Amino acid sequence: MTCALHPGIRVSEIFGPTIQGEGVLIGLPTVFVRTGGCDYRCSWCDSLHAVDRRFRHDWEMMSPDAVWQKVIALSGGQPVMVSLSGGNPAIQPLGQLIDRGHGEGYRFALETQGSVSKQWFADLDVLVLSPKPPSSEMTTDWAAFDACLEAAQDKPQMALKLVVFDDDDYAYAKDAAARYPQLPVYLQPGNHTPPRPGDEDGFIDMAGVMRRMEWLVEKVTRDRWFEARVLPQLHVLLWGNKRGV
Amino acid sequence: MTCALHPGIRVSEIFGPTIQGEGVLIGLPTVFVRTGGCDYRCSWCDSLHAVDRRFRHDWEMMSPDAVWQKVIALSGGQPVMVSLSGGNPAIQPLGQLIDRGHGEGYRFALETQGSVSKQWFADLDVLVLSPKPPSSEMTTDWAAFDACLEAAQDKPQMALKLVVFDDDDYAYAKDAAARYPQLPVYLQPGNHTPPRPGDEDGFIDMAGVMRRMEWLVEKVTRDRWFEARVLPQLHVLLWGNKRGV
Numbered sequence: 001m002t003c004a005l006h007p008g009i010r011v012s013e014i015f016g017p018t019i020q021g022e023g024v025l026i027g028l029p030t031v032f033v034r035t036g037g038c039d040y041r042c043s044w045c046d047s048l049h050a051v052d053r054r055f056r057h058d059w060e061m062m063s064p065d066a067v068w069q070k071v072i073a074l075s076g077g078q079p080v081m082v083s084l085s086g087g088n089p090a091i092q093p094l095g096q097l098i099d100r101g102h103g104e105g106y107r108f109a110l111e112t113q114g115s116v117s118k119q120w121f122a123d124l125d126v127l128v129l130s131p132k133p134p135s136s137e138m139t140t141d142w143a144a145f146d147a148c149l150e151a152a153q154d155k156p157q158m159a160l161k162l163v164v165f166d167d168d169d170y171a172y173a174k175d176a177a178a179r180y181p182q183l184p185v186y187l188q189p190g191n192h193t194p195p196r197p198g199d200e201d202g203f204i205d206m207a208g209v210m211r212r213m214e215w216l217v218e219k220v221t222r223d224r225w226f227e228a229r230v231l232p233q234l235h236v237l238l239w240g241n242k243r244g245v
Numbered sequence: 246m247t248c249a250l251h252p253g254i255r256v257s258e259i260f261g262p263t264i265q266g267e268g269v270l271i272g273l274p275t276v277f278v279r280t281g282g283c284d285y286r287c288s289w290c291d292s293l294h295a296v297d298r299r300f301r302h303d304w305e306m307m308s309p310d311a312v313w314q315k316v317i318a319l320s321g322g323q324p325v326m327v328s329l330s331g332g333n334p335a336i337q338p339l340g341q342l343i344d345r346g347h348g349e350g351y352r353f354a355l356e357t358q359g360s361v362s363k364q365w366f367a368d369l370d371v372l373v374l375s376p377k378p379p380s381s382e383m384t385t386d387w388a389a390f391d392a393c394l395e396a397a398q399d400k401p402q403m404a405l406k407l408v409v410f411d412d413d414d415y416a417y418a419k420d421a422a423a424r425y426p427q428l429p430v431y432l433q434p435g436n437h438t439p440p441r442p443g444d445e446d447g448f449i450d451m452a453g454v455m456r457r458m459e460w461l462v463e464k465v466t467r468d469r470w471f472e473a474r475v476l477p478q479l480h481v482l483l484w485g486n487k488r489g490v
Contacts, residue, residue: 018462026271027476080469217263217264220274225274226262226324226326229273231479238459
């Protein structure tokens with residue numbers, strides 16, 4: 001139940017614990033809270049079931065307390081990193097959930113494209129900002145992105161994560177990194193065969209994913225961009241496009 | 246050329262830049278300096294060409310300056326993380342190399358089993374201690390291991406890295422982590438099909454590596470060991486047993 005004092009969180013799925021497959025927390029056990037809804041619509045979105053409004057009937061409006069109870073149940077009450085993802089989790093009211101979890105020793109990582117900022121970003125433990133490169137067909141509003149950094153007030157551990165499909169994306173990644181030299185950079189080769197909603201066990205071009213990873217490693221090392229980390233989506237290598245693992 | 250003032254470093258291979266495939270620096274571009282010789286002989290060693298004395302004729306005694314010139318050439322003079330590995334790099338005189346590199350903005354990460362300590366551990370930027378579990382058929386001398394931590398004086402970033410093949414290894418990893426609660430833990434599934442020297446492009450049981458990774462993720466999450474990170478050897482997933490990448 002939700003009310004004015006406890007605004008509801010639009011939830012697509014809550015699952016785990018499993019390991020984080022990407023970026024700065026790669027390999028760390030985590031419970032995922034994937035929210036529904038997004039202000040973007042990236043051409044290669046790999047979470048359309050949490051983005052496309054056609055699937056909104058699969059989303060559930062849950063109170064912070066209900067979300068919290070689910071996290072507790074999945075983690076057995078043992079403090080764990082909670083990964084807030086989406087869709088764009090920044091458009092959901094997550095401040096109360098974070099406060100509640102912190103009271104019990106849990107930590108919270110949020111990943112967002114940086115289009116919407118919230119004051120509670122400063123309460124996060126980890127904030128991953130993932131601006132979307134040209135191949136996404138989205139346009140980055142850098143003023144909105146800057147507002148996310150300002151809201152965070154340097155309190156969470158922060159990182160830039162950039163998906164790279166091609167040379168244009170790579171150039172965008174270098175520009176973004178130059179714009180925020182204080183942020184560690186994680187580059188991730190794109191998946192040209194993302195899951196289609198309702199067909200999450202579908203074909204994945206693993207050889208293509210690997211080739212793109214090799215290409216990116218080669219590009220970064222030849223370019224002597226020695227501060228950037230290059231990491232694949234570990235969960236894709238392990239489990240393909242399967243959901244909930 | 247080496248002399249009393251500049252003791253020689255026994256080098257198996259120097260290569261890169263490529264990305265670090267394991268542990269705390271996974272994904273980071275790095276130049277590897279792999280030293281020759283080891284006081285251990287793990288049953289599943291994946292670097293026998295740098296361990297087994299049968300291959301000592303492939304090793305080269307190099308002055309710190311000669312090693313440094315090679316690192317400079319590979320990195321184009323652009324500061325990069327240098328990964329000191331082996332064999333056991335702790336049995337080599339690496340202090341001067343580290344000083345020299347620091348003077349030019351390079352950083353140094355060393356990985357060792359923790360059997361031999363050196364005062365210059367305190368000069369490292371990253372120290373990965375990787376005690377060997379029962380499946381290695383080695384016995385850990387914890388007093389020697391403690392001496393490594395003492396030598397480091399908490400100055401480098403430090404981490405525990407533990408290879409896990411089976412339940413006994415897992416129990417050993419939990420014990421080691423409990424012994425050093427201040428150190429972040431990285432668990433790594435073992436590779437049952439390590440390269441044989443001279444046959445580095447040989448068969449690798451990739452499905453087995455993946456199964457062991459899934460088993461380890463399952464074990465850690467069911468056990469609610471939420472502080473431990475689980476990471477595969479990324480270079481093995483990308484390049485199999487091929488050397489020099």
